[in-house]
Amino acid sequence: xxGSAIAQIFPLILIFAIMYFLMIRPQQKKAKEHKxxxxxxxxxxxxxxxxxxxxxxxxxxxxxxIEVEIADGVKVRVIRSTIVQVISxxxxxxxx
Numbered sequence: 001x002x003g004s005a006i007a008q009i010f011p012l013i014l015i016f017a018i019m020y021f022l023m024i025r026p027q028q029k030k031a032k033e034h035k036x037x038x039x040x041x042x043x044x045x046x047x048x049x050x051x052x053x054x055x056x057x058x059x060x061x062x063x064x065x066i067e068v069e070i071a072d073g074v075k076v077r078v079i080r081s082t083i084v085q086v087i088s089x090x091x092x093x094x095x096x
Contacts, residue, residue, distance in 0.1 A: 038080045041066060044090030050082045 041047070045057045047068065055068035058075055066083075069075045 034081075037086060038083055041080065041083065041086070042090065046087040047083045048085040048087060049078055050084050053078075054087070 041057055041060065043057055043060060046054070047057060048054055049068070053068070053070055053076070055070035055076070057066055058069040059067035061067060061077070064080055066078055066080055067075050068078050
């Protein structure tokens, strides 16, 4: 009788383990990488937003918002988390 209870619960545990390793864990890893990318944004980086706008970061306003120049003299305020890709990174200024 005890063996049949374990046999009934085992498939549920197995399904949860498979879901964790195939879905939950990779999604958490991707979210962590995106957060690191967004935190590393700085002036001069060329970025793509979720809406498909391409531009250059002209100003890092605060921890939630940046200013992106999408054309000469055209600047838009963008929420940092909506940046999906950094096309080119700028090199940090040398201390010399």
